[in-house]
Amino acid sequence: MASASLFLSHSLIANAEEAPALSLAGKRIGITVAGTDHYWDLKAYQGQVDEVKRLGGTPIALDGGRKESQQIAQIQTLIAQKPDAIIETLGTASVLEPWLKKIRDAGIPLFTVDTASPSSINVTTSDNFYIGEQLALKLVNDLRGEGNILVFNGFYGVPVVAMRYDQLKAVLKWYPKIKIIQPELRDVIPNTVQDAYAQISQLLNKYPKGSVQAIWAAWDVPQIGATQAVDAAGRNEIKTYAVDGSPDVVSLVKDPKSSAAAVVAQQPYVIGQTAVQNVAKYLAGDRSLPPATYVPAILVTKDNAAEAQKTLGQTDGK
Numbered sequence: 609m610a611s612a613s614l615f616l617s618h619s620l621i622a623n624a625e626e627a628p629a630l631s632l633a634g635k636r637i638g639i640t641v642a643g644t645d646h647y648w649d650l651k652a653y654q655g656q657v658d659e660v661k662r663l664g665g666t667p668i669a670l671d672g673g674r675k676e677s678q679q680i681a682q683i684q685t686l687i688a689q690k691p692d693a694i695i696e697t698l699g700t701a702s703v704l705e706p707w708l709k710k711i712r713d714a715g716i717p718l719f720t721v722d723t724a725s726p727s728s729i730n731v732t733t734s735d736n737f738y739i740g741e742q743l744a745l746k747l748v749n750d751l752r753g754e755g756n757i758l759v760f761n762g763f764y765g766v767p768v769v770a771m772r773y774d775q776l777k778a779v780l781k782w783y784p785k786i787k788i789i790q791p792e793l794r795d796v797i798p799n800t801v802q803d804a805y806a807q808i809s810q811l812l813n814k815y816p817k818g819s820v821q822a823i824w825a826a827w828d829v830p831q832i833g834a835t836q837a838v839d840a841a842g843r844n845e846i847k848t849y850a851v852d853g854s855p856d857v858v859s860l861v862k863d864p865k866s867s868a869a870a871v872v873a874q875q876p877y878v879i880g881q882t883a884v885q886n887v888a889k890y891l892a893g894d895r896s897l898p899p900a901t902y903v904p905a906i907l908v909t910k911d912n913a914a915e916a917q918k919t920l921g922q923t924d925g926k
Contacts, residue, residue, distance in 0.1 A: 630888040632665030637887060638686035638694035638716075639667050643674035645798065646829060647854035648876040652697055652721055655880020663888055665692075674797055676703050683707045687714050693887045696728075697721040697880075700765040717890055721883050724767040728899075729890060732883035735902045736768045739851055739872045740775025742907050746870045747776075747822055747849050754785040755821030758811060760804070760830045762795035769826040772851055776824060789820065795830040804833025812841045825850040828857040828871050835860055838867040852876075853908060855922045862913035873920055874905045 637660045644650040653671070660667040668691055672679030679699060686694055687710060694711050696704070701723060708727040711718045720728040747757070759776070763769045780786050796803045808823065823834045823846060831850035838846045846867055850857070853873020860868035886897055908916040917923065 630663055630885055630892070632660055632663040632692075632884075632888050632891070635665040635693070635891060636689070636691040637665050637667055637884070638689065638691040639669040640672065640679060640682050640686060640694065640696050641670070642672050642676075642679055642698040643797075644671050645674060646827070646852075648827070648852045648874060649698060651876035652880040655877035656695055656697075656721070656884050657880075659881040659884035663884065665888075672699070676700060679704070680707050683711065687711060687716065690714070691716065692891060693717040693719060695719045695721060695883050695887065696723055696725075698723060698766065700763075701725065701767050702765055717887070719883055719887050719890075721879060722766075722768050724900075730883075730886050730897045730899060730901060732879050732886060732901045732903065733768065734872075734874045734879070734905045736771040736851075737775055739874075739905055740772035741779060743772070743824075743849055743851060743870065743872050744776045744779035746907060746909065747824060747847075748779060748783050748786065750847055750869055751786060751821050753783050756787050756789050756815075756819060757822040757824055758808070758820060758834075759788050759792045760795040760823075760825040760834075761792040763826065772826045789815075793830075795825065795827075800829040801833040801836070804830040805837045806833075808834045808837035809841065812837065812843055817843060817845060820846055822846060822869075823848045828852040828854055831857060831868065831871065832860070835866060835868045839865075843867070853905070853916075853920065855917075855926050858908055858913060858917055858920070858922055861908050861910065862917065864910065870907060870909045872905050873908050873916060875903050875920070879903045 639656050641653045644653050657667045657669050670682040694716055708725050712727045718728050720731045722733045825831045828850040831848050835848045847869035848867050849870050851872045853871050857871050860866045861871055
């Protein structure tokens with residue numbers, strides 16, 4: 609498997625112009641997302657809406673507002689409107705699956721973003737198995753194979769989160785001197801940053817210097833709160849790790865004084881675009897789509913953060 613420095617197997621920006629012949633003219637595309645309060649979610653949603661319009665289609669875009677009941681109601685609304693296809697993004701798989709099946713039962717092609725589902729024709733996502741492995745290996749190497757870590761594990765029902773967590777556990781199996789402090793932490797939505805800050809601040813008082821070496825999270829909003837708590841306490845022996853690559857988190861990783869050691873940065877806007885392109889291919893008669901389409905991500909560390917910002921099209925915090 610490629611090293612972290614080769615995490616990008618090809619050009620990072622999957623240019624929409626690679627498929628100039630694609631068209632959604634006259635097509636109505638339903639778009640349902642669990643929420644848009646997080647940078648990743650918002651950008652993936654915007655990528656879908658913009659690409660449907662660019663290809664000449666009409667997006668029917670609905671934001672679930674982080675309420676499962678609201679997203680389910682919106683899925684029911686979309687089914688009743690009988691669009692040419694529906695794209696669903698994120699959410700708890702076990703809760704959503706009966707409704708995703710109803711989409712397919714209604715004869716509507718279903719595509720998903722970051723939601724693994726047997727009802728989906730294709731899921732567009734990052735390779736979260738690889739992401740989880742690479743982040744875990746970075747943590748292990750930084751700790752030199754020994755230490756205690758705090759782990760946020762509040763959303764295991766979200767498939768991509770489960771993949772990242774399972775890869776962390778798979779790697780740690782081979783490094784028995786690294787222990788996860790129990791009980792694991794529960795990240796929450798909303799007020800994720802504030803809650804993570806409060807939890808970590810309390811635990812830093814409980815665990816003296818030298819007893820905790822790292823903090824891991826499956827997404828980067830809790831990493832912000834954890835990093836702020838560690839830095840405020842002057843506990844520079846602790847490093848934080850997470851996934852998504854929001855601009856403010858990449859900036860934290862770039863800051864040599866910050867405890868943020870690494871984040872795997874995804875391309876949510878491109879993921880959204882790619883999902884729509886897959887829909888257009890399918891509606892044009894292409895039945896060769898794979899079950900999953902993977903968009904490259906990059907492991908951002910202190911060593912490459914400035915370069916990563918340029919590659920990702922980010923400026924500090926934007």
